[in-house]
Amino acid sequence: xxxxxxxxxxxSWDEVAQNFFGRTALPExxxxxxxxxxxxxxxxxxxxxxxxxxxGSGHSLKYMHEKNADELWGLDLSSxxxxxxxxxxxxxxxxxxxxxxxxxxxxxxxxxxIVYSIFALGWTxxxxxxxxxxxxxxxxxxxxxxxWEHPLFSxxxxxxxxxxxxxxxxxxGPYEHEAWNHPAIMQQHKTSTYVNSLVKAGxxxxxxxxxIRVSEELLSRDSNRWYNWEKVKxxxxxxxxxxxxxx
Numbered sequence: 497x498x499x500x501x502x503x504x505x506x507x508s509w510d511e512v513a514q515n516f517f518g519r520t521a522l523p524e525x526x527x528x529x530x531x532x533x534x535x536x537x538x539x540x541x542x543x544x545x546x547x548x549x550x551x552g553s554g555h556s557l558k559y560m561h562e563k564n565a566d567e568l569w570g571l572d573l574s575s576x577x578x579x580x581x582x583x584x585x586x587x588x589x590x591x592x593x594x595x596x597x598x599x600x601x602x603x604x605x606x607x608x609x610i611v612y613s614i615f616a617l618g619w620t621x622x623x624x625x626x627x628x629x630x631x632x633x634x635x636x637x638x639x640x641x642x643x644w645e646h647p648l649f650s651x652x653x654x655x656x657x658x659x660x661x662x663x664x665x666x667x668x669g670p671y672e673h674e675a676w677n678h679p680a681i682m683q684q685h686k687t688s689t690y691v692n693s694l695v696k697a698g699x700x701x702x703x704x705x706x707x708i709r710v711s712e713e714l715l716s717r718d719s720n721r722w723y724n725w726e727k728v729k730x731x732x733x734x735x736x737x738x739x740x741x742x743x
Contacts, residue, residue: 509574521555526734550616554581
């Protein structure tokens with residue numbers, strides 16, 4: 497766990513949390529990605545115990561409540577995000593922790609039917625430890641569903657000559673995300689690194705999704721310098737995994 501990186505990221509998220517209120521939350525998985533209404537990865541949530549890793553402003557947990565999940569738990573690095581989630585979920589029984597995902601702040605083990613993370617897992621400074629924690633939180637046979645920016649997307653740039661690789665796909669590790677106006681250090685991994693780390697942590701991978709979906713509303717909302725259409729139509733924005741904890 498890199499405490500310096502976590503401090504930088506917490507400071508940034510505490511400052512910009514209001515700009516991301518309700519952004520990229522279920523039923524959405526990510527920009528230009530198919531959503532849960534189409535994919536139905538969670539299935540019937542009635543009476544399920546769920547944990548949100550990187551719960552942000554709490555909108556995904558609100559979605560879980562609307563789908564009759566029995567227990568709502570969430571974890572986020574940012575104090576501002578936890579405050580926003582607490583206010584959004586007022587009147588619902590939700591247990592929220594302000595903590596890095598690399599450590600367990602008091603979350604019960606072998607307790608959850610589903611753990612999920614929507615566009616948040618790439619903030620971890622220790623992928624293997626985070627996945628091990630998640631595996632421990634789940635009941636045997638429980639599901640882990642997560643989405644993150646596709647490993648190719650940040651390695652490709654728009655230029656006057658078309659799309660060009662700006663970084664080798666084989667290069668992994670921390671990088672400062674250029675689309676933020678505050679210091680923000682994310683982690684870059686190959687798809688194989690995610691797959692192998694999941695297997696090592698004790699998961700069986702059921703599905704990997706890389707497709708894009710387009711609508712006029714999405715084009716209008718996301719046609720900025722990072723998610724511009726010329727790039728999106730050639731490189732997937734989002735990768736989605738559905739996994740099961742080994743029984």
